[in-house]
Amino acid sequence: MFEKFIEVNRDSANRARQWKQKTGKKVIGVMPEYFPSEVITALGAYPVHFKGTQIPISRADTYLQSFSCTTTRTILEQAMQGDMDYVDGFVFTTMCDNQQNLAEVFKKLFPEKPVVTFMIPFANDASVRQPHLKEQLDKAIAGISRITGTGFTQDAFQTARALYERRAALINRLYDVRRRNPKAVSAYGFYSILKADAVVPAEEFTALLEPVVSALENKDVLPVEHRIIISGITPEPLELAKVFDEIDLSIVDDDLTSGMRQFSRGVLSGIDGAGIDRFVFGGSPCSTLFNPAQDRRAYLADKAARDKAAVVLWQIKFCEPEAFDRPDLIAFLKQRGIPVTSFEVELQMNSFEGIKTRLQAFKEIL
Ligand code: SF4
16 A cells, blocks of 8 residues: 555655656755745746655765764765756755755755755744745745746645645545554554655645545554654654554654644745744744744643653754753653653664664553
8 A cells, every 4th residue: 555655765866857857847855844845836846855864874974074963964965976966956944053054065065056045033923033934935936936947926826735735635634544543554654655745746646645545544443552652853764663563552643843743834825924934833843943932842742642642752863953852851741641762863774673672661661
């Protein structure tokens, strides 16, 4: 059932090259996270998201410190190994220091590929943020237009919005199925689908996913013993998801920047200040956003209590935003009586025995 998505992920660069050739569209590489793909689609381009991958690092360390997270180091490695040759330009956000550094390295190493930067403000007052975000979005639209040669029109934007609304509705159905019947979908299958979403054009992704979701909705509900919520940035390396399946820890929901946080904020409603502010700050709390109006600890504790689940913090080594949140988060969850554990990974690792042992021990106490 998930094979098509797994296949896409195995060979995503070649797939993207084929889609580019088939559609004749420019490709915009989107660096994680918080830039609306619907704008890129409305400007006639095909967005491909890079979130890091399980690639051995041989060249990227020449330009990035070894204490940069492996999301950024593996993204740079992909680019240096020619895996992004089909990309015509990039959009970076300022979600963390590592991403900001990476944007500068890309400008230096790949001067022929324009870099558009979307700055996310540090301000807790929406009325202060909105004009800044609107200005940033306008600049980004102008920058992407220069790459695609297509101007922004409301008609094209509304068409793109409708497409992304359909995609989001389907993914939300997928999350609902898993909450209701976690055994219906393996952790590896579920996150293979989300990973493929980053590279498959939204229209084709929706067509691929629709029959899968319908089939999952019709599966018999099976009993679940150990219910887990994973929290962090991204579930990479994806192979690690198989460990949860192997030891029967059922992931019922997540709190991931590239997972539920992304879908909780909805599709961009308009290119006005309020619309883009809602898109960036309107979802569930994220370690990479400055938003004192939200309490991630209470959010996660309430979610775990509602789902009757324990929490596993899936952390990427040297990810500062998550590392700063972690001690407080763990203490708060423990205080509320919610079982919690954490582990750190590097994206290029391929042996998970240590983490498996740790998760098995955690399972014993549930
Ligand atoms: S893993 Fe953390 S530090 Fe690395 S790019 Fe993502 S948010 Fe930034």
